[in-house]
Amino acid sequence: MFNDLRIRKSAHPASRLPASRFLLALGIFIAFTACGGATTDAGTGSGTAAAPLLVVSNAKVRGLLPGRNMTAAYFTLKNNRPAAVTLIGAKSAAAGKVEMHTVEMVAEQMRMRPLTEVLIESGQSATFISGGHHLMLFDVADIQASMAITLQFTDGTELPVEFSKVDIAGGGH
Protein backbone atom coordinates (compact mmCIF):
# COMPACT_ATOMS: atom_id res chain seq x y z
CA MET A 1 0.00 0.00 0.00
CA PHE A 2 2.78 2.38 0.86
CA ASN A 3 4.49 2.02 -2.46
CA ASP A 4 1.48 2.51 -4.68
CA LEU A 5 1.19 6.16 -3.88
CA ARG A 6 1.77 8.73 -6.50
CA ILE A 7 0.18 11.86 -5.31
CA ARG A 8 -0.27 15.04 -7.19
CA LYS A 9 2.14 17.65 -6.07
CA SER A 10 0.43 20.25 -3.94
CA ALA A 11 1.35 23.06 -1.65
CA HIS A 12 3.03 21.92 1.51
CA PRO A 13 0.80 22.80 4.44
CA ALA A 14 3.65 24.42 6.29
CA SER A 15 3.69 27.08 3.61
CA ARG A 16 0.12 27.95 4.41
CA LEU A 17 0.81 29.23 7.86
CA PRO A 18 0.15 32.94 7.94
CA ALA A 19 2.28 35.45 9.73
CA SER A 20 1.62 36.08 13.38
CA ARG A 21 -1.89 37.28 14.03
CA PHE A 22 -1.71 37.70 17.73
CA LEU A 23 -4.20 40.54 17.98
CA LEU A 24 -6.71 38.75 15.80
CA ALA A 25 -6.23 35.57 17.81
CA LEU A 26 -6.68 37.49 21.01
CA GLY A 27 -9.96 38.88 19.71
CA ILE A 28 -11.19 35.42 18.81
CA PHE A 29 -10.05 34.12 22.16
CA ILE A 30 -12.13 36.72 23.97
CA ALA A 31 -15.12 36.05 21.74
CA PHE A 32 -14.99 32.31 22.39
CA THR A 33 -14.55 32.84 26.07
CA ALA A 34 -17.61 35.05 26.13
CA CYS A 35 -19.85 32.51 24.44
CA GLY A 36 -18.54 29.65 26.56
CA GLY A 37 -17.15 27.42 23.85
CA ALA A 38 -16.19 27.05 20.28
CA THR A 39 -18.52 25.97 17.54
CA THR A 40 -17.66 24.75 14.11
CA ASP A 41 -19.37 24.15 10.83
CA ALA A 42 -19.31 20.40 11.33
CA GLY A 43 -20.48 20.30 14.90
CA THR A 44 -17.01 19.33 15.95
CA GLY A 45 -14.52 20.81 18.28
CA SER A 46 -17.00 22.08 20.78
CA GLY A 47 -15.09 19.68 22.94
CA THR A 48 -14.75 19.30 26.61
CA ALA A 49 -14.09 21.96 29.17
CA ALA A 50 -10.43 21.10 28.74
CA ALA A 51 -10.45 22.05 25.06
CA PRO A 52 -12.97 24.75 24.25
CA LEU A 53 -10.51 26.76 22.21
CA LEU A 54 -9.41 24.15 19.73
CA VAL A 55 -11.63 24.37 16.69
CA VAL A 56 -11.77 21.69 14.02
CA SER A 57 -13.37 22.40 10.66
CA ASN A 58 -13.68 20.62 7.34
CA ALA A 59 -13.28 17.17 8.93
CA LYS A 60 -13.53 14.56 6.18
CA VAL A 61 -12.72 10.87 5.91
CA ARG A 62 -12.31 9.16 2.55
CA GLY A 63 -14.74 6.33 1.95
CA LEU A 64 -13.13 2.91 1.66
CA LEU A 65 -12.17 1.76 -1.79
CA PRO A 66 -13.39 -1.73 -2.71
CA GLY A 67 -11.31 -4.37 -0.97
CA ARG A 68 -9.43 -1.86 1.16
CA ASN A 69 -9.51 -1.38 4.89
CA MET A 70 -7.17 1.58 5.04
CA THR A 71 -8.05 5.18 4.31
CA ALA A 72 -7.16 8.77 5.15
CA ALA A 73 -8.82 11.66 6.96
CA TYR A 74 -8.37 15.42 6.72
CA PHE A 75 -9.24 18.46 8.80
CA THR A 76 -8.18 21.93 9.79
CA LEU A 77 -7.37 22.58 13.43
CA LYS A 78 -7.32 26.16 14.67
CA ASN A 79 -5.59 26.88 17.95
CA ASN A 80 -7.38 29.74 19.68
CA ARG A 81 -5.66 29.05 22.95
CA PRO A 82 -3.21 31.65 24.26
CA ALA A 83 -0.40 29.10 24.03
CA ALA A 84 0.87 26.58 21.52
CA VAL A 85 -0.53 23.06 21.46
CA THR A 86 1.05 19.87 20.17
CA LEU A 87 -1.02 17.26 18.40
CA ILE A 88 0.51 13.82 19.00
CA GLY A 89 -1.99 11.48 17.43
CA ALA A 90 -5.53 10.27 17.14
CA LYS A 91 -7.64 7.24 17.90
CA SER A 92 -10.95 5.83 16.77
CA ALA A 93 -13.10 2.94 17.88
CA ALA A 94 -13.76 2.35 14.18
CA ALA A 95 -10.10 1.89 13.26
CA GLY A 96 -7.51 -0.61 14.43
CA LYS A 97 -4.88 2.11 14.36
CA VAL A 98 -4.59 5.79 13.46
CA GLU A 99 -1.31 7.43 12.48
CA MET A 100 -0.37 10.96 11.51
CA HIS A 101 1.45 11.07 8.20
CA THR A 102 2.88 13.69 5.97
CA VAL A 103 3.74 13.61 2.31
CA GLU A 104 7.06 14.74 0.98
CA MET A 105 8.87 14.78 -2.31
CA VAL A 106 11.44 12.00 -2.70
CA ALA A 107 13.13 11.53 -6.06
CA GLU A 108 10.30 13.44 -7.75
CA GLN A 109 7.65 11.25 -6.21
CA MET A 110 5.37 12.07 -3.34
CA ARG A 111 5.97 9.64 -0.49
CA MET A 112 4.43 9.57 2.93
CA ARG A 113 6.08 9.14 6.29
CA PRO A 114 4.80 9.05 9.87
CA LEU A 115 4.68 12.21 11.95
CA THR A 116 5.11 12.00 15.71
CA GLU A 117 3.83 15.47 16.52
CA VAL A 118 2.48 18.66 15.01
CA LEU A 119 3.01 21.91 16.88
CA ILE A 120 0.38 24.59 16.38
CA GLU A 121 1.21 28.02 17.67
CA SER A 122 -1.39 30.19 19.33
CA GLY A 123 -3.63 31.72 16.69
CA GLN A 124 -2.39 29.39 13.98
CA SER A 125 -3.98 26.50 12.14
CA ALA A 126 -2.73 23.10 11.05
CA THR A 127 -4.16 21.87 7.79
CA PHE A 128 -4.41 18.15 7.16
CA ILE A 129 -5.10 17.76 3.48
CA SER A 130 -4.74 15.29 0.65
CA GLY A 131 -1.15 15.47 -0.50
CA GLY A 132 0.05 16.91 2.82
CA HIS A 133 -0.38 16.05 6.48
CA HIS A 134 -3.16 13.50 6.91
CA LEU A 135 -4.50 10.92 9.32
CA MET A 136 -3.94 7.36 8.15
CA LEU A 137 -6.60 4.96 9.33
CA PHE A 138 -5.80 1.24 9.44
CA ASP A 139 -8.10 -1.76 9.84
CA VAL A 140 -11.31 0.11 9.15
CA ALA A 141 -14.21 -2.30 8.71
CA ASP A 142 -16.81 0.11 7.42
CA ILE A 143 -17.61 3.82 7.30
CA GLN A 144 -21.16 5.04 7.47
CA ALA A 145 -22.04 8.70 6.92
CA SER A 146 -19.36 9.77 9.36
CA MET A 147 -16.65 8.47 11.65
CA ALA A 148 -15.70 9.55 15.16
CA ILE A 149 -12.00 10.21 15.62
CA THR A 150 -10.44 11.68 18.76
CA LEU A 151 -7.44 13.97 18.42
CA GLN A 152 -4.85 13.70 21.19
CA PHE A 153 -2.50 16.37 22.52
CA THR A 154 0.62 16.38 24.70
CA ASP A 155 -1.19 18.06 27.59
CA GLY A 156 -3.70 15.21 27.80
CA THR A 157 -6.45 16.99 25.91
CA GLU A 158 -8.63 14.65 23.88
CA LEU A 159 -10.76 16.32 21.24
CA PRO A 160 -13.53 14.19 19.74
CA VAL A 161 -14.34 15.07 16.16
CA GLU A 162 -16.97 13.69 13.79
CA PHE A 163 -15.50 13.25 10.30
CA SER A 164 -17.94 13.28 7.37
CA LYS A 165 -17.44 10.57 4.78
CA VAL A 166 -16.46 11.78 1.34
CA ASP A 167 -15.86 9.65 -1.71
CA ILE A 168 -12.82 10.81 -3.63
CA ALA A 169 -12.00 9.13 -6.90
CA GLY A 170 -8.82 7.12 -7.00
CA GLY A 171 -6.40 6.26 -4.25
CA GLY A 172 -4.09 8.61 -2.49
CA HIS A 173 -3.68 10.05 0.92
Ligand SMILES: [Cu+2]
Ligand atom coordinates in the same frame (compact mmCIF):
# COMPACT_ATOMS: atom_id res chain seq x y z
CU1 LIG B 1 -0.57 8.05 4.90
